[in-house]
Amino acid sequence: QSTIKWRMQTYAGPALAAHVIDPAIEMFNKIAGDRMQIELFYADQLVPTGELFRAMQQGTIDAVQSDDDSMASPTDVTVFGGYFPFASRYSLDVPVLFNQYGLNEIWDEQYSAVGVKHISAGSWDPCHFATKDPIRSLEDLKGKRVFTFPTAGRFLSQFGVVPVTLPWEDIEVAVQTGELDGIAWSGITEDYTVGWADVTNYFLTNNISGAWAGSFFANMDRWNELPEDLQTLFRVCCDQSHYYRQWWYWGGEANLRVNGTKMELTSIPDEEWAQVENAAVAFWDEIASEGEVQAKVVDIFRKYNADMQKAGRPYRYG
Amino acid sequence: MSQEHIALFMFGSMMLMLFTGQRVFGAIGAIAAIAALALYGTGGQDIPFSAAMKLMKWYPLLTLPMFIFMGYVLSESKLADDLYRMFHVWFGNVNGGLAMGTIGLMVLISAMNGLSVAGMAIGATIALPELLRRGYDKQMVTGVIQAGSSLGILVPPSVVLVLYAMIARQPVGQLWLAGIIPGLMMAAMFVIYIWIRCRLNPALGPVADDLDQVTPQEKRKLLWAGALPLIIFASMMVPFVNGWTSLVESSAIGALAALTASILKRRMTWAVFHTCTKQTLVISCMFMWIILAALGFGAIFDGLGAVNAIDNLFTEQLGLSPWVILILMQLSFIIMGTFLDDTAMLVIVAPLYVPLVGSLGFDLIWYGVLYTITTQIAYMTPPFGYNLFLMRAMAPPEITLRDIYRSIIPFVGVMVTALAIIMAFPEIALWLPGYVYGN
Amino acid sequence: MNALLGFSRAIDGMNRVIGLIVMYSVFVLMGILLWSSISKTFFLPSLWTLETAQFAMVAYYMLGGPYALLSGGHVRMDLFYGEWSLRRKATIDVITVLFLIFYLVVLLYGALGSTAYSLGYWGKAPLEFFAGLITGTEEVGRLERSSTAWRPYIWPIKATMIFGLFLMLLQALSELIKDVARATGRMEPEART
Numbered sequence A: 001q002s003t004i005k006w007r008m009q010t011y012a013g014p015a016l017a018a019h020v021i022d023p024a025i026e027m028f029n030k031i032a033g034d035r036m037q038i039e040l041f042y043a044d045q046l047v048p049t050g051e052l053f054r055a056m057q058q059g060t061i062d063a064v065q066s067d068d069d070s071m072a073s074p075t076d077v078t079v080f081g082g083y084f085p086f087a088s089r090y091s092l093d094v095p096v097l098f099n100q101y102g103l104n105e106i107w108d109e110q111y112s113a114v115g116v117k118h119i120s121a122g123s124w125d126p127c128h129f130a131t132k133d134p135i136r137s138l139e140d141l142k143g144k145r146v147f148t149f150p151t152a153g154r155f156l157s158q159f160g161v162v163p164v165t166l167p168w169e170d171i172e173v174a175v176q177t178g179e180l181d182g183i184a185w186s187g188i189t190e191d192y193t194v195g196w197a198d199v200t201n202y203f204l205t206n207n208i209s210g211a212w213a214g215s216f217f218a219n220m221d222r223w224n225e226l227p228e229d230l231q232t233l234f235r236v237c238c239d240q241s242h243y244y245r246q247w248w249y250w251g252g253e254a255n256l257r258v259n260g261t262k263m264e265l266t267s268i269p270d271e272e273w274a275q276v277e278n279a280a281v282a283f284w285d286e287i288a289s290e291g292e293v294q295a296k297v298v299d300i301f302r303k304y305n306a307d308m309q310k311a312g313r314p315y316r317y318g
Numbered sequence B: 001m002s003q004e005h006i007a008l009f010m011f012g013s014m015m016l017m018l019f020t021g022q023r024v025f026g027a028i029g030a031i032a033a034i035a036a037l038a039l040y041g042t043g044g045q046d047i048p049f050s051a052a053m054k055l056m057k058w059y060p061l062l063t064l065p066m067f068i069f070m071g072y073v074l075s076e077s078k079l080a081d082d083l084y085r086m087f088h089v090w091f092g093n094v095n096g097g098l099a100m101g102t103i104g105l106m107v108l109i110s111a112m113n114g115l116s117v118a119g120m121a122i123g124a125t126i127a128l129p130e131l132l133r134r135g136y137d138k139q140m141v142t143g144v145i146q147a148g149s150s151l152g153i154l155v156p157p158s159v160v161l162v163l164y165a166m167i168a169r170q171p172v173g174q175l176w177l178a179g180i181i182p183g184l185m186m187a188a189m190f191v192i193y194i195w196i197r198c199r200l201n202p203a204l205g206p207v208a209d210d211l212d213q214v215t216p217q218e219k220r221k222l223l224w225a226g227a228l229p230l231i232i233f234a235s236m237m238v239p240f241v242n243g244w245t246s247l248v249e250s251s252a253i254g255a256l257a258a259l260t261a262s263i264l265k266r267r268m269t270w271a272v273f274h275t276c277t278k279q280t281l282v283i284s285c286m287f288m289w290i291i292l293a294a295l296g297f298g299a300i301f302d303g304l305g306a307v308n309a310i311d312n313l314f315t316e317q318l319g320l321s322p323w324v325i326l327i328l329m330q331l332s333f334i335i336m337g338t339f340l341d342d343t344a345m346l347v348i349v350a351p352l353y354v355p356l357v358g359s360l361g362f363d364l365i366w367y368g369v370l371y372t373i374t375t376q377i378a379y380m381t382p383p384f385g386y387n388l389f390l391m392r393a394m395a396p397p398e399i400t401l402r403d404i405y406r407s408i409i410p411f412v413g414v415m416v417t418a419l420a421i422i423m424a425f426p427e428i429a430l431w432l433p434g435y436v437y438g439n
Numbered sequence C: 001m002n003a004l005l006g007f008s009r010a011i012d013g014m015n016r017v018i019g020l021i022v023m024y025s026v027f028v029l030m031g032i033l034l035w036s037s038i039s040k041t042f043f044l045p046s047l048w049t050l051e052t053a054q055f056a057m058v059a060y061y062m063l064g065g066p067y068a069l070l071s072g073g074h075v076r077m078d079l080f081y082g083e084w085s086l087r088r089k090a091t092i093d094v095i096t097v098l099f100l101i102f103y104l105v106v107l108l109y110g111a112l113g114s115t116a117y118s119l120g121y122w123g124k125a126p127l128e129f130f131a132g133l134i135t136g137t138e139e140v141g142r143l144e145r146s147s148t149a150w151r152p153y154i155w156p157i158k159a160t161m162i163f164g165l166f167l168m169l170l171q172a173l174s175e176l177i178k179d180v181a182r183a184t185g186r187m188e189p190e191a192r193t
């Protein structure tokens, strides 16, 4: 019996992957041993992120870690991956939405229809601005060229932000060469981990989403060929990766705000920031009107957030 | 096949294909496509094309046609004629002075374009016939022009440093600044070399005897010619270094500045314009197709795990010290550069080397300068070298192939010395970017 | 053979004309980049400049590639090649240009697949999909959009690439024909059509 070999590509570059995926894959390879080995490739390494989904569909790549938005998956749920504005406040919101509020079923149906297995969704960090110049009011957002997720960018452009999408690995240099004024792609943990804190000076404490949502996917045929125990092992390792991020980011965000020395914190006052939150309400409606599936997901978000609001502290404050 | 065998197979057959004289991009692309279909497994056939999508997203490549166009405007519109005359008049009255002035000319031309072709063309068509007519030693001056023009990629703007920046993920601005002092140092070393040789044997570079008629007024007026390259250089670099314009925007400004200058000086005829535009297309396409093929090659090489073989070789199997590894890498670049295209070499090999260099604790900006000098050497060393090709094509008939080959020997010696000095004293490269960007 | 040479001349003529037109798009590129710096300095930066510039660059080198091939712009390593007689060069090229053609076919096939995807086809037989589009048995599905905030449709640039690769393939065939003619003495070795 020969070793099953998978190629997997993540949308993260090596510095970030060292935390968010390397340990899980190493674990998988160690346990699966001669039965199966996964070789991991980083952002754009084998195929560019824009071609990632198709590459997985065709079997050029066997498995992928990404949010739906970055790889522009051809489904109705694409916009909800990455940072959907104000859909979640905490990183635990994401698994609850998927496991208890019915998103798993919707995702499964959507991806099965395009020949891809949706394995599980997990959550990452909140979405903050890291910029060269300080942001203290909405006015300061105007004209800023910022690397961000497509849907977040669409939302932010109404405030004069100019969203730019570049290969992940090029971001640090693009800030230095003047292609970008900043980044709205992560929380502060990532800013420090991947080197963005070295090229930007300010961190805005307001965020447009409390937690990123992204998933593990596999080519449907490759997935079905796996014996059940290896499927289970793969799921377990994905869960391990989700779990690692829960504490790594949660602890990291607080620690670096308090003890980090590379970025100065700024804030937009709550009353002013409320404009952004209100704009999100309109944005949700806009997306819901794009289709049935979108409407269903937005309804789930509404229901969930209403429940959290009613539950009160510590779920939601005010 | 083991990863070692795959690495060997892919590199070996690529070399073999190159030796047949097929177009470089075709040779590399064909091997990539064969390996993709034969070895990769499901979906391999899509990788060569997905490299095209990757290339599209490599935004710094947008600068390539701009810098190439700039170079052609410069050489085709004879914008540098006055510049040549300035150096001629100011330096002509010492032994070897015209040759030293030619190096100065090359430095200024380098500041106005991103490749070495422009310097080469100007050197071979304006300076070379003049120098020969005045009895300069033909081997020495052929070498002067080849060596001098190679400064084009070390002094900013530099296409090679942009390409390196993309692969190594390093800021172009810092790399460009890092190239300035080493470039000037190398120019100075060329000048010293010429001076010494002409001191020992004044017949190599006779004093120009027709400069008496030039009035001091005229002499001073000629100095203005030197302002042009500085203006073009500044129009591009000042907004860029200050962050007012981005890299790709600056490249367009540079191209526009060169075009405007040539129009203002009434040198831009329709014929010249047509030639510049056409040549820019041809040369840009040559670069782009090589990069396309090499990106595909690299992705398949990666996907087949052959990269691990190279890593193992350097770090585990040989068990060498960082400096020895670094020197071996430089040597392998120089050797590969004698028969492999520099762009292909960069796109294929640098992704394997650069992370290793970084993990050994070396500075990647500094390494970019080392890489660029190595490339310059590769341009000039037979059998395969672009500058050799160009020289062969452009030199006057009395210069034989033999002259060209022999002419470069001492200059390559100077360049290797410069390489060694910069290796020993990284500050030569790193001081300026550190000073300007303040870290 | 004469018919083939006629074909080759036609291809050369066509690609020459296309090249001489496409070469001016370098100024389109320059214009976009200049607009980008102007708009950024005086107004709000535009969403579309970077991606549009990238599309222009791709069109530039894909559609211009055949002209570069025709005019001998793609460098070769001439360690041995440079020494050979013109006839010998042509003979060797007859064989090795087949490798180039193979590469271009793989690229073209990849481009067809990727373009089919951009038109909403998820299957594994892009050629059948395109045939079906023409005969009406297949339909355009979900159109791929760029994963940027500007979200342009991707198929136009991919279709441009198909066209460029197709021209490139034709040009490589034309080179093959000329090489055969030169190698067999039907055409002067140095002659260009």
Ligand SMILES: NC(=[NH2+])NCCC[C@H](N)C(=O)O
Pocket: B115, B116, B117, B118, B152, B153, B286, B287, B341, B342, B343, B344, B379, B386, B387, C075
């Ligand atoms: N990879 C290449 N095709 N390089 C060509 C450029 C070489 C030439 N000597 C220059 O710098 O202008």
Ligand code: NA
Pocket: B109, B110, B111, B112, B113, B114, B115, B151, B152, B153, B154, B155, B156, B157, B158
């Ligand atoms: Na230069």
Ligand code: NA
Pocket: B337, B338, B339, B377, B378, B379, B380, B381, B382, B383, B384, B385, B386
């Ligand atoms: Na060489």
